[in-house]
Amino acid sequence: MTAVATRPAARTVLVCSSCGLEFAKWAGRCSGCGEWNSLVEGSTATTWKRDAVPRAAGRTVALEAVAAVLPGRQSSGLAEVDRVLGGGLVPGSVVLLGGDPGIGKSTLALQVAQRCGSPESAALYCSGEESAEQLGLRARRVGCASPTVHVLIEGDLDTVIATIESRHPPLAVVDSVQTLLDATVAGGPGSPSQVRGAVARLVAAAKASGIPILLIGHVTKDGAIAGPRTLEHMxxxxxxxxxxxxxxxxxLRGIKNRFGSTGDVGLLAMDPSGIREVDRPGRAAVEGAAERVAGSVLTVTCDGLRPIAVEVQALALPTSSAFPHRTASGIDLNRLHVLLAVLEKRARIGLGKSDVFLNAAGGVRLTDPGVDLAAALAIAGSARNRSLPEGWAAVGEVGLGGEVRRVARLDARLGEAAVAGxxxxxLPQRSECRIPAGLHCTRVATLAEAVGLLS
Structure with missing residues:
Protein backbone atom coordinates (compact mmCIF):
# COMPACT_ATOMS: atom_id res chain seq x y z
CA MET A 1 0.00 0.00 0.00
CA THR A 2 1.41 3.38 -1.01
CA ALA A 3 0.36 6.74 0.44
CA VAL A 4 -1.21 9.10 -2.08
CA ALA A 5 -1.38 12.88 -1.60
CA THR A 6 -4.91 14.32 -1.61
CA ARG A 7 -6.81 17.44 -0.64
CA PRO A 8 -4.15 20.15 -0.19
CA ALA A 9 -4.70 22.45 2.79
CA ALA A 10 -3.36 26.02 2.58
CA ARG A 11 -1.53 27.67 5.44
CA THR A 12 0.27 30.98 5.81
CA VAL A 13 4.01 30.79 6.38
CA LEU A 14 7.10 32.99 6.36
CA VAL A 15 9.47 32.56 3.41
CA CYS A 16 13.11 33.65 3.08
CA SER A 17 13.37 36.03 0.12
CA SER A 18 16.94 34.82 -0.53
CA CYS A 19 16.70 31.03 -0.56
CA GLY A 20 12.95 30.30 -0.34
CA LEU A 21 13.13 28.34 2.92
CA GLU A 22 9.80 28.32 4.79
CA PHE A 23 9.35 29.07 8.51
CA ALA A 24 6.36 28.63 10.79
CA LYS A 25 7.33 31.68 12.88
CA TRP A 26 9.46 34.76 12.45
CA ALA A 27 13.23 34.60 12.87
CA GLY A 28 15.81 37.33 12.48
CA ARG A 29 18.21 35.16 10.50
CA CYS A 30 17.47 32.47 7.93
CA SER A 31 18.93 29.15 9.03
CA GLY A 32 19.22 28.03 5.43
CA CYS A 33 21.32 30.77 3.81
CA GLY A 34 22.35 32.90 6.78
CA GLU A 35 20.73 36.13 5.52
CA TRP A 36 19.41 38.57 8.11
CA ASN A 37 15.89 40.11 7.99
CA SER A 38 15.01 38.20 4.82
CA LEU A 39 11.72 36.61 5.95
CA VAL A 40 8.53 37.89 4.37
CA GLU A 41 4.97 36.78 5.09
CA GLY A 42 1.92 36.48 2.94
CA SER A 43 3.01 33.48 0.87
CA THR A 44 1.09 30.22 1.04
CA ALA A 45 2.52 26.78 1.42
CA THR A 46 0.62 23.55 0.81
CA THR A 47 0.32 20.71 3.31
CA TRP A 48 -0.52 17.39 1.67
CA LYS A 49 -2.62 14.83 3.52
CA ARG A 50 -1.85 11.25 2.55
CA ASP A 51 -4.28 8.36 2.25
CA ALA A 52 -3.32 4.70 2.04
CA VAL A 53 -4.27 3.98 -1.59
CA PRO A 54 -2.43 1.55 -3.89
CA ARG A 55 -0.20 3.17 -6.51
CA ALA A 56 1.47 1.54 -9.49
CA ALA A 57 5.27 1.64 -9.65
CA GLY A 58 6.91 3.85 -12.22
CA ARG A 59 8.53 2.52 -15.39
CA THR A 60 12.31 2.74 -15.68
CA VAL A 61 14.55 2.84 -18.75
CA ALA A 62 18.21 1.85 -18.98
CA LEU A 63 20.36 4.92 -19.42
CA GLU A 64 22.32 3.34 -22.27
CA ALA A 65 19.07 2.81 -24.16
CA VAL A 66 18.18 6.51 -24.09
CA ALA A 67 18.80 8.13 -27.48
CA ALA A 68 21.24 11.02 -27.18
CA VAL A 69 19.83 13.54 -29.63
CA LEU A 70 21.57 16.89 -29.86
CA PRO A 71 19.03 19.70 -29.49
CA GLY A 72 18.46 21.97 -32.44
CA ARG A 73 19.50 25.56 -31.82
CA GLN A 74 18.29 28.90 -33.05
CA SER A 75 20.82 31.70 -33.47
CA SER A 76 20.28 34.80 -31.37
CA GLY A 77 21.74 36.98 -34.12
CA LEU A 78 24.76 37.92 -32.01
CA ALA A 79 27.78 35.61 -32.21
CA GLU A 80 28.97 36.51 -28.71
CA VAL A 81 25.57 35.67 -27.21
CA ASP A 82 25.47 32.39 -29.13
CA ARG A 83 28.93 31.58 -27.77
CA VAL A 84 27.77 31.91 -24.16
CA LEU A 85 24.56 29.96 -24.88
CA GLY A 86 26.61 27.11 -26.33
CA GLY A 87 25.57 27.67 -29.95
CA GLY A 88 22.21 29.39 -29.73
CA LEU A 89 18.76 29.13 -28.17
CA VAL A 90 17.38 25.63 -27.59
CA PRO A 91 13.64 25.16 -28.32
CA GLY A 92 11.64 25.00 -25.11
CA SER A 93 14.45 26.40 -22.99
CA VAL A 94 14.07 29.15 -20.39
CA VAL A 95 16.91 31.68 -20.14
CA LEU A 96 17.23 34.05 -17.19
CA LEU A 97 19.14 37.29 -17.87
CA GLY A 98 20.24 39.37 -14.87
CA GLY A 99 22.30 42.51 -14.40
CA ASP A 100 22.50 45.87 -12.67
CA PRO A 101 19.93 48.57 -13.49
CA GLY A 102 20.83 50.45 -16.66
CA ILE A 103 23.43 47.89 -17.78
CA GLY A 104 21.51 47.08 -20.99
CA LYS A 105 19.42 43.96 -20.23
CA SER A 106 16.26 45.18 -21.93
CA THR A 107 18.21 46.57 -24.89
CA LEU A 108 20.00 43.26 -25.41
CA ALA A 109 16.75 41.30 -25.11
CA LEU A 110 15.01 43.59 -27.62
CA GLN A 111 17.85 43.22 -30.13
CA VAL A 112 17.87 39.44 -29.77
CA ALA A 113 14.08 39.35 -30.25
CA GLN A 114 14.36 41.49 -33.38
CA ARG A 115 16.95 39.13 -34.87
CA CYS A 116 15.05 35.95 -33.96
CA GLY A 117 11.74 37.08 -35.42
CA SER A 118 10.61 37.44 -39.02
CA PRO A 119 7.71 39.25 -40.71
CA GLU A 120 5.91 35.90 -41.06
CA SER A 121 6.62 34.79 -37.47
CA ALA A 122 7.33 37.73 -35.19
CA ALA A 123 9.02 37.41 -31.80
CA LEU A 124 6.96 38.46 -28.76
CA TYR A 125 8.19 41.06 -26.25
CA CYS A 126 6.08 41.12 -23.07
CA SER A 127 6.69 44.13 -20.84
CA GLY A 128 5.22 44.82 -17.44
CA GLU A 129 7.48 47.82 -16.71
CA GLU A 130 7.32 50.08 -19.77
CA SER A 131 4.58 51.40 -21.99
CA ALA A 132 4.34 50.68 -25.70
CA GLU A 133 5.49 54.24 -26.40
CA GLN A 134 8.63 53.80 -24.30
CA LEU A 135 9.47 50.55 -26.03
CA GLY A 136 8.86 52.20 -29.39
CA LEU A 137 11.29 55.00 -28.60
CA ARG A 138 13.99 52.51 -27.58
CA ALA A 139 13.34 50.35 -30.63
CA ARG A 140 13.83 53.32 -32.96
CA ARG A 141 17.00 54.36 -31.14
CA VAL A 142 18.62 50.94 -31.45
CA GLY A 143 17.26 50.14 -34.90
CA CYS A 144 14.78 47.45 -33.83
CA ALA A 145 11.54 49.12 -34.97
CA SER A 146 10.54 46.39 -37.42
CA PRO A 147 7.63 43.97 -38.02
CA THR A 148 9.75 41.11 -36.65
CA VAL A 149 8.78 42.00 -33.05
CA HIS A 150 5.31 42.30 -31.55
CA VAL A 151 4.80 43.94 -28.15
CA LEU A 152 2.48 42.95 -25.31
CA ILE A 153 2.08 45.38 -22.41
CA GLU A 154 0.72 43.16 -19.67
CA GLY A 155 1.52 42.11 -16.12
CA ASP A 156 -1.08 39.37 -15.68
CA LEU A 157 0.60 35.96 -15.87
CA ASP A 158 -2.41 34.15 -17.32
CA THR A 159 -2.68 36.65 -20.17
CA VAL A 160 1.05 36.46 -20.92
CA ILE A 161 1.06 32.64 -21.07
CA ALA A 162 -2.13 32.55 -23.17
CA THR A 163 -0.63 35.03 -25.65
CA ILE A 164 2.60 33.03 -25.93
CA GLU A 165 0.71 29.79 -26.56
CA SER A 166 -1.68 31.32 -29.08
CA ARG A 167 0.88 33.23 -31.16
CA HIS A 168 3.65 30.61 -30.88
CA PRO A 169 6.52 33.06 -31.53
CA PRO A 170 10.10 31.92 -32.28
CA LEU A 171 11.14 33.69 -29.06
CA ALA A 172 9.20 35.20 -26.15
CA VAL A 173 10.79 37.84 -23.91
CA VAL A 174 9.33 38.63 -20.47
CA ASP A 175 10.54 41.95 -19.02
CA SER A 176 10.62 41.43 -16.16
CA VAL A 177 9.65 38.32 -14.22
CA GLN A 178 9.31 40.38 -11.00
CA THR A 179 6.39 42.35 -12.49
CA LEU A 180 4.15 39.36 -13.23
CA LEU A 181 1.09 38.74 -11.07
CA ASP A 182 -0.66 35.39 -10.62
CA ALA A 183 -4.12 35.91 -9.10
CA THR A 184 -4.10 32.40 -7.63
CA VAL A 185 -0.93 32.99 -5.57
CA ALA A 186 -0.74 35.09 -2.42
CA GLY A 187 1.52 38.13 -2.32
CA GLY A 188 2.20 41.05 -4.59
CA PRO A 189 4.33 41.18 -7.76
CA GLY A 190 7.97 40.47 -6.97
CA SER A 191 7.27 38.52 -3.76
CA PRO A 192 9.06 35.15 -3.45
CA SER A 193 5.88 33.15 -3.87
CA GLN A 194 4.79 35.14 -6.93
CA VAL A 195 8.20 34.93 -8.62
CA ARG A 196 8.57 31.22 -7.92
CA GLY A 197 5.06 30.46 -9.15
CA ALA A 198 5.42 32.60 -12.29
CA VAL A 199 8.70 30.98 -13.29
CA ALA A 200 7.32 27.50 -12.67
CA ARG A 201 4.34 28.14 -14.98
CA LEU A 202 6.50 29.78 -17.65
CA VAL A 203 8.91 26.83 -17.59
CA ALA A 204 5.98 24.42 -18.00
CA ALA A 205 4.61 26.49 -20.90
CA ALA A 206 8.00 26.57 -22.62
CA LYS A 207 8.49 22.81 -22.33
CA ALA A 208 4.97 22.06 -23.55
CA SER A 209 5.07 24.41 -26.55
CA GLY A 210 8.78 24.26 -27.50
CA ILE A 211 9.01 28.07 -27.42
CA PRO A 212 12.24 29.49 -25.97
CA ILE A 213 11.52 32.12 -23.31
CA LEU A 214 13.97 34.83 -22.22
CA LEU A 215 13.26 36.16 -18.72
CA ILE A 216 14.76 39.43 -17.50
CA GLY A 217 15.40 39.53 -13.77
CA HIS A 218 16.10 42.38 -11.38
CA VAL A 219 19.11 42.13 -9.10
CA THR A 220 19.56 43.06 -5.45
CA LYS A 221 22.18 45.43 -4.07
CA ASP A 222 24.45 42.38 -3.59
CA GLY A 223 24.28 41.56 -7.30
CA ALA A 224 22.06 38.46 -6.95
CA ILE A 225 18.83 38.07 -8.92
CA ALA A 226 15.90 39.27 -6.82
CA GLY A 227 13.55 36.57 -5.58
CA PRO A 228 14.06 33.15 -4.05
CA ARG A 229 17.39 31.44 -4.71
CA THR A 230 15.49 28.50 -6.18
CA LEU A 231 14.68 30.74 -9.17
CA GLU A 232 18.09 30.04 -10.73
CA HIS A 233 17.62 26.30 -10.23
CA MET A 234 14.28 26.27 -12.05
CA LEU A 252 27.95 38.47 -20.77
CA ARG A 253 28.76 35.67 -18.35
CA GLY A 254 27.16 32.23 -18.29
CA ILE A 255 26.48 31.10 -14.71
CA LYS A 256 24.42 28.01 -15.55
CA ASN A 257 23.75 26.18 -18.79
CA ARG A 258 22.05 22.80 -19.08
CA PHE A 259 22.84 22.65 -22.79
CA GLY A 260 26.50 23.64 -22.82
CA SER A 261 29.53 24.86 -20.93
CA THR A 262 29.34 27.55 -18.26
CA GLY A 263 33.01 28.51 -18.61
CA ASP A 264 32.60 31.01 -21.43
CA VAL A 265 31.96 34.73 -21.64
CA GLY A 266 30.83 37.08 -24.38
CA LEU A 267 32.38 40.48 -24.97
CA LEU A 268 30.03 43.23 -26.12
CA ALA A 269 29.98 47.01 -26.31
CA MET A 270 27.13 49.44 -25.67
CA ASP A 271 26.71 52.78 -27.38
CA PRO A 272 23.74 55.08 -28.14
CA SER A 273 22.72 52.78 -31.00
CA GLY A 274 22.45 49.72 -28.74
CA ILE A 275 24.60 46.71 -27.90
CA ARG A 276 27.02 45.53 -30.55
CA GLU A 277 29.81 43.02 -30.95
CA VAL A 278 33.32 44.42 -30.66
CA ASP A 279 35.65 44.13 -33.63
CA ARG A 280 38.44 42.40 -31.70
CA PRO A 281 36.83 40.81 -28.62
CA GLY A 282 39.96 39.40 -26.97
CA ARG A 283 41.86 42.68 -27.22
CA ALA A 284 39.16 45.21 -26.46
CA ALA A 285 40.45 45.82 -22.92
CA VAL A 286 43.99 46.79 -24.02
CA GLU A 287 43.14 49.29 -26.74
CA GLY A 288 44.92 52.52 -25.86
CA ALA A 289 47.09 50.81 -23.24
CA ALA A 290 49.93 52.95 -21.95
CA GLU A 291 53.39 51.79 -23.12
CA ARG A 292 56.52 52.23 -21.01
CA VAL A 293 54.64 53.96 -18.20
CA ALA A 294 55.61 53.11 -14.65
CA GLY A 295 52.77 51.20 -13.02
CA SER A 296 51.25 49.78 -16.22
CA VAL A 297 51.65 46.07 -17.08
CA LEU A 298 49.86 43.95 -19.68
CA THR A 299 48.62 40.46 -18.86
CA VAL A 300 46.29 37.81 -20.25
CA THR A 301 43.52 36.57 -17.99
CA CYS A 302 41.34 33.52 -18.55
CA ASP A 303 37.75 34.29 -17.68
CA GLY A 304 36.36 30.79 -17.83
CA LEU A 305 37.59 29.30 -21.09
CA ARG A 306 38.30 32.58 -22.85
CA PRO A 307 41.67 34.37 -22.78
CA ILE A 308 41.42 38.17 -22.64
CA ALA A 309 44.32 40.63 -22.81
CA VAL A 310 44.04 43.19 -20.00
CA GLU A 311 46.04 46.17 -18.78
CA VAL A 312 46.67 46.36 -15.01
CA GLN A 313 47.46 49.82 -13.65
CA ALA A 314 48.89 50.77 -10.27
CA LEU A 315 49.79 54.00 -8.53
CA ALA A 316 51.91 54.08 -5.37
CA LEU A 317 52.84 57.39 -3.77
CA PRO A 318 54.19 58.36 -0.34
CA THR A 319 51.78 59.59 2.29
CA SER A 320 52.15 61.20 5.69
CA SER A 321 49.04 59.51 7.00
CA ALA A 322 49.40 56.89 9.71
CA PHE A 323 46.89 54.74 7.85
CA PRO A 324 47.82 54.50 4.15
CA HIS A 325 44.95 54.28 1.70
CA ARG A 326 44.48 51.13 -0.42
CA THR A 327 41.96 51.06 -3.26
CA ALA A 328 41.29 48.35 -5.83
CA SER A 329 38.99 48.58 -8.84
CA GLY A 330 38.24 45.39 -10.73
CA ILE A 331 40.51 43.35 -8.43
CA ASP A 332 39.71 41.96 -5.00
CA LEU A 333 40.92 44.32 -2.26
CA ASN A 334 42.01 41.40 -0.09
CA ARG A 335 44.20 40.17 -2.93
CA LEU A 336 45.81 43.61 -3.10
CA HIS A 337 46.66 43.41 0.59
CA VAL A 338 48.28 40.01 0.08
CA LEU A 339 50.39 41.25 -2.84
CA LEU A 340 51.53 44.28 -0.83
CA ALA A 341 52.63 42.02 2.01
CA VAL A 342 54.53 39.71 -0.34
CA LEU A 343 56.23 42.65 -2.08
CA GLU A 344 57.40 44.06 1.23
CA LYS A 345 58.52 40.74 2.74
CA ARG A 346 59.98 38.91 -0.26
CA ALA A 347 60.96 41.66 -2.72
CA ARG A 348 62.07 44.24 -0.11
CA ILE A 349 59.85 46.99 -1.50
CA GLY A 350 58.64 49.20 1.33
CA LEU A 351 55.01 50.18 0.87
CA GLY A 352 53.99 50.69 4.50
CA LYS A 353 53.99 54.47 4.09
CA SER A 354 52.47 54.65 0.61
CA ASP A 355 48.96 54.99 -0.71
CA VAL A 356 48.37 52.26 -3.28
CA PHE A 357 45.72 52.28 -6.01
CA LEU A 358 45.19 49.26 -8.28
CA ASN A 359 42.94 49.22 -11.34
CA ALA A 360 41.96 46.81 -14.10
CA ALA A 361 41.55 49.06 -17.14
CA GLY A 362 38.31 48.97 -19.09
CA GLY A 363 36.03 48.11 -16.17
CA VAL A 364 36.99 44.41 -16.29
CA ARG A 365 36.64 42.36 -13.11
CA LEU A 366 39.63 40.08 -12.56
CA THR A 367 39.25 37.00 -10.35
CA ASP A 368 41.93 34.91 -12.07
CA PRO A 369 45.02 34.33 -9.87
CA GLY A 370 47.10 34.37 -13.05
CA VAL A 371 47.09 38.19 -13.01
CA ASP A 372 48.93 38.31 -9.66
CA LEU A 373 52.36 38.76 -11.25
CA ALA A 374 51.22 41.62 -13.47
CA ALA A 375 49.53 43.38 -10.54
CA ALA A 376 52.62 42.99 -8.32
CA LEU A 377 54.93 44.28 -11.07
CA ALA A 378 52.63 47.25 -11.67
CA ILE A 379 52.77 48.17 -7.97
CA ALA A 380 56.54 47.69 -7.79
CA GLY A 381 57.06 49.66 -10.98
CA SER A 382 55.03 52.59 -9.73
CA ALA A 383 56.84 52.58 -6.36
CA ARG A 384 60.29 52.56 -8.06
CA ASN A 385 59.27 54.58 -11.12
CA ARG A 386 60.25 51.76 -13.47
CA SER A 387 58.46 49.67 -16.07
CA LEU A 388 58.80 46.56 -18.20
CA PRO A 389 60.26 47.08 -21.68
CA GLU A 390 57.81 47.99 -24.43
CA GLY A 391 55.82 45.05 -25.77
CA TRP A 392 56.30 42.93 -22.63
CA ALA A 393 53.56 41.25 -20.60
CA ALA A 394 53.47 39.03 -17.51
CA VAL A 395 51.36 36.13 -16.30
CA GLY A 396 51.65 34.01 -13.17
CA GLU A 397 50.26 33.42 -9.68
CA VAL A 398 52.19 34.81 -6.71
CA GLY A 399 52.41 32.69 -3.56
CA LEU A 400 52.98 33.88 0.00
CA GLY A 401 56.57 32.68 -0.17
CA GLY A 402 57.25 34.99 -3.09
CA GLU A 403 57.28 32.13 -5.59
CA VAL A 404 55.70 32.50 -9.03
CA ARG A 405 53.36 29.59 -9.65
CA ARG A 406 52.04 28.01 -12.81
CA VAL A 407 48.63 29.02 -14.17
CA ALA A 408 45.92 27.17 -16.07
CA ARG A 409 45.41 27.38 -19.85
CA LEU A 410 48.84 28.87 -20.49
CA ASP A 411 48.85 27.83 -24.15
CA ALA A 412 45.64 29.79 -24.78
CA ARG A 413 47.04 32.81 -22.92
CA LEU A 414 50.23 32.83 -24.99
CA GLY A 415 48.26 32.51 -28.21
CA GLU A 416 46.10 35.48 -27.26
CA ALA A 417 49.18 37.49 -26.24
CA ALA A 418 50.80 36.88 -29.63
CA VAL A 419 47.65 37.99 -31.45
CA ALA A 420 47.43 41.10 -29.22
CA GLY A 421 50.91 42.19 -30.30
CA LEU A 427 56.29 33.30 -17.27
CA PRO A 428 56.60 31.05 -14.21
CA GLN A 429 59.80 28.98 -14.18
CA ARG A 430 58.23 25.52 -14.37
CA SER A 431 55.61 26.19 -17.00
CA GLU A 432 55.14 23.64 -19.76
CA CYS A 433 53.66 25.27 -22.84
CA ARG A 434 53.87 25.73 -26.59
CA ILE A 435 55.34 29.13 -27.41
CA PRO A 436 53.89 30.74 -30.56
CA ALA A 437 56.24 31.83 -33.29
CA GLY A 438 57.61 35.31 -32.78
CA LEU A 439 56.88 35.38 -29.04
CA HIS A 440 59.88 35.39 -26.68
CA CYS A 441 59.63 34.30 -23.05
CA THR A 442 61.55 34.96 -19.84
CA ARG A 443 60.95 32.51 -17.00
CA VAL A 444 61.15 33.56 -13.35
CA ALA A 445 60.96 31.49 -10.20
CA THR A 446 60.33 34.26 -7.67
CA LEU A 447 58.71 37.66 -7.52
CA ALA A 448 62.08 39.22 -6.70
CA GLU A 449 63.45 37.94 -10.04
CA ALA A 450 60.49 39.42 -11.88
CA VAL A 451 60.93 42.80 -10.15
CA GLY A 452 64.55 42.78 -11.34
CA LEU A 453 63.30 42.93 -14.93
CA LEU A 454 61.87 46.42 -14.39
CA SER A 455 64.00 49.16 -15.90
Missing part, protein backbone atom coordinates in the same frame (compact mmCIF):
# COMPACT_ATOMS: atom_id res chain seq x y z
CA UNK A 235 15.48 27.73 -15.36
CA UNK A 236 17.78 26.12 -17.94
CA UNK A 237 20.27 28.95 -18.48
CA UNK A 238 21.36 31.82 -16.22
CA UNK A 239 23.24 34.76 -17.77
CA UNK A 240 24.63 37.90 -16.13
CA UNK A 241 25.36 41.09 -18.04
CA UNK A 242 28.23 42.93 -16.34
CA UNK A 243 30.24 46.06 -16.92
CA UNK A 244 30.73 49.66 -15.94
CA UNK A 245 27.61 51.69 -16.67
CA UNK A 246 29.79 54.72 -17.42
CA UNK A 247 31.95 52.80 -19.90
CA UNK A 248 30.88 51.01 -23.06
CA UNK A 249 32.25 47.51 -22.47
CA UNK A 250 29.84 44.75 -21.45
CA UNK A 251 30.60 41.18 -20.44
CA UNK A 422 52.91 41.15 -27.23
CA UNK A 423 56.53 40.45 -28.15
CA UNK A 424 57.88 39.17 -24.83
CA UNK A 425 56.16 37.31 -21.99
CA UNK A 426 57.29 36.81 -18.38
Missing amino acids: VDVVLYLEGDRIGDQRL VAHMV
